[in-house]
Amino acid sequence: xxxxxxxxxxxxxxxxxxxxxxxxxxxxxxxxxxxxxxxxxxxxxxxxxxxxxxxxxxxxxxxxxxxxxxxxxxxxxxxxxxxxxxxxxxxxxxxxxxxxxxxxxxxxxxxxxxxxxxxxxxxxxxxxxxxxxxxxxxxxxxxxxxxxxxxxxxxxxxxxxxxxxxxxxxxxxxxxxxxxxxxxxxxxxxxxxxxxxxxxxxxxxxxxxxxxxxxxxxxxxxxxxxxxxxxxxxxxxxxxxxxxxxxxxxxxxxxxxxxxxxxxxxxxxxxxxxxxxxxxxxxxxxxxx
Numbered sequence: 001x002x003x004x005x006x007x008x009x010x011x012x013x014x015x016x017x018x019x020x021x022x023x024x025x026x027x028x029x030x031x032x033x034x035x036x037x038x039x040x041x042x043x044x045x046x047x048x049x050x051x052x053x054x055x056x057x058x059x060x061x062x063x064x065x066x067x068x069x070x071x072x073x074x075x076x077x078x079x080x081x082x083x084x085x086x087x088x089x090x091x092x093x094x095x096x097x098x099x100x101x102x103x104x105x106x107x108x109x110x111x112x113x114x115x116x117x118x119x120x121x122x123x124x125x126x127x128x129x130x131x132x133x134x135x136x137x138x139x140x141x142x143x144x145x146x147x148x149x150x151x152x153x154x155x156x157x158x159x160x161x162x163x164x165x166x167x168x169x170x171x172x173x174x175x176x177x178x179x180x181x182x183x184x185x186x187x188x189x190x191x192x193x194x195x196x197x198x199x200x201x202x203x204x205x206x207x208x209x210x211x212x213x214x215x216x217x218x219x220x221x222x223x224x225x226x227x228x229x230x231x232x233x234x235x236x237x238x239x240x241x242x243x244x245x246x247x248x249x250x251x252x253x254x255x256x257x258x259x260x261x262x263x264x265x266x267x268x269x270x271x272x273x274x275x276x277x278x279x280x281x282x283x284x285x286x287x288x289x
Contacts, residue, residue, distance in 0.1 A: 001245075001246060001283060002283055004245070004246075005284070006045075006233060006236065006238055006246060006280070006284075007237035007238055008284075009045075009047070009236070014047070015047035016047060016048065017047065018045060018046060018048075018235075018236060019045075019046050019047055019096075019097045019098070019232075019234075019235030019236045019237060020046070020047065020048040020049075020050070020095070020096035020097055020235060021041045021046040021048070021049055021050070021096055021097065021098045021100070021232055021234075021235035022050045022051075022052065022089075022092055022096045022098075022099045022100070022125075023038040023041060023050070023051050023052070023099075023100045023231065024051075024052045024053075024081065024093075024099065024101045025037065025053065025081075025100070025102055025103035025131075025132075026051075026053035026054055026061060026103070026104040026105070027054060027057070027080065027104050027105060027106045028054060028056055030104035030106060031053070031057045031061055031064075031104065032104070033103035033104030033131070034051060034061060034103045034104045034224075035061060035064045035065055036103070036221045036224040036225050036228065036269055036270060036273075037100055037103040037130075037225065037228035037231070038051050038068055038228060039065060039228065039270075039273055040224070040225045040226075040227075040228025040229045040231075040232060040272075040273055040276070041098075041100070041228045041229070041231045041232035041235065042232065043229070043232065043273045043274070043277055044228070044229045044231075044232025044236070044247070044250075044276060044280075045232055045236050045277075045280065046098070046231075046232040046235040047235075048096075049065070049067055049069070050068060050069045050070075050071065050092060050096065051065065051068045051069070051070045052070075052073050052085070053070065053071075053073065053081070054073065054079060054080075054081060055072040055073060055074060055075055056075060056079075058070050058071070058072035058073075059072075071092065073085040073088065073089065076107055076110040078106075078107040078109075078110060079106060079107055080105060080107025080108075080109070080111055080114070081105065081110060081114055082110060083110065083113040083114045083116070083117045086114060086117035086118040086121065087121065089118055090118055090121030090122055093118075093122050093125055094121075094122065094123050096125050096235065097125055097126065097234065097235040097236075097237070098125050098126045098127075098232070098234035098235040098243075099122070099125045099127055099231070100128040100129075100130065100227055100228060100230075100231035101115070101118075101127070101128070101129055101130075101133040102128075102129055102130035102132050102133030102134065102227070103130060103131055103224040103227060103228070104131070104224070105131060105132030105133060106132065107132075111132045111133060111135055111136070112135050112136055115133055115135070115136030115143070116136060116140070116143070119136065119143050119144070119146070119147070120146060122147065125150070126150050126151075126152065126231075126234035126235075126243065127147055127150060127151045127152070128151075128152045128154065128227055128230050128234065129151065129153050129154070130153075130154045130223060130224070130226075130227035131223065131224070131227075134153060134155055134163060137153065137163055137186060138162055138163045141185065141186060144186055144188050145187060147187075147188075148187075149187055149203070149240070150240060151186075151187070151188035151202075151240065152188065152189045152190075152191065152230055152234070152243065152244045153182075153186065153188050153189070153190050153191070154191045154193060154223065154230065155191075155192060155193065156192075156193040156223070157171040157175070157192070157193075157194055160179075160192055164178070164182060171192070175192050175194060175196070175198050176198045176200075176207055176209065178198075179191075179192040179198040179199070179200040179207060180200045180205050180207050182200070183201060183202045183207075184202060184203075186202070187202045188202055189201060189202060189241050189244045191226075191230070191244045191247075191248055193226070195213075196209055196210065196211055197209070197210040197213075197248045198210075199244045199245045199248060201241050206241075208245050210245070210248045210249055210252055212248075212249055212252025212253045212255070212256055213251070213255045213256065214255055214256060214259050214264050215264055215265065216255055216258065216259050216263075216264045216265055216267055217251070217252065217255040217272075219267075219268070219269055220269060221268070221269030221270065222251075222269045222272070224269065225251065225269050225270075225272050225273065226247060226248065226251045227247075229247040229250055229251055229276060230243045230248075233246055233247055250276055250279050250280065251272065253275075254272040254275035254276055254279060255267075255272065257275050257279070258271055258272065258275065
């Protein structure tokens with residue numbers, strides 16, 4: 001990782017130079033997911049943060065993340081983001097360097113309709129899809145074609161099995177091969193999460209295996225934190241494959257550090273966030289020495 005340095009902002013630059021990120025997600029039952037993901041994007045070094053979430057929880061989210069500009073968008077009766085927000089969201093997405101969609105989105109039907117309307121309108125940013133947003137890929141595997149390899153998907157084994165229409169055991173038996181196959185078929189970077197996380201490029205057979213992390217990371221909100229880190233790194237200018245590899249590595253290392261401090265079980269996903277800047281700084285310092 002030290003030999004694959006992350007993009008660094010000019011010391012004379014401002015928050016615009018550090019990159020803009022938009023996080024789309026949340027629901028009345030799960031506002032915390034979008035809060036975790038958005039905060040993680042800032043911890044990864046993004047300069048400006050925007051959040052688009054359901055109108056009924058927007059004020060609470062804005063209070064929880066005072067660093068963000070929060071947009072209240074129309075929601076469905078079931079608490080999902082309405083597809084009628086697609087044009088507005090696309091306009092905001094095309095004005096940032098990275099957009100994350102999915103954390104806390106529980107209304108599956110609404111999410112599928114939103115993604116069907118939104119994805120064709122996205123022109124320029126890196127797109128990270130997690131959690132509920134992965135459903136759009138399950139329903140239409142060609143939906144990512146227009147994004148020209150600027151996509152990162154972060155499924156766990158169960159989500160990958162659903163996405164590919166196979167048994168979960170097939171994913172667990174050959175995770176590296178499955179990640180590579182899915183990356184080629186979907187034309188996206190795949191971060192297949194597990195005890196070992198496999199990150200595969202959409203072209204060729206290039207992939208990475210991450211062994212940092214521990215069982216403590218198998219906790220509520222951990223995936224939201226990971227997807228936010230990846231989006232934040234992409235906003236800084238990291239290419240999708242680099243953002244995914246670095247994001248997975250930092251997330252795992254943060255879990256290992258907390259396990260040493262507190263024990264392997266019981267640390268919280270939100271406690272990972274404060275470890276990320278320190279870990280990045282240490283790696284950068286080692287590289288310079």
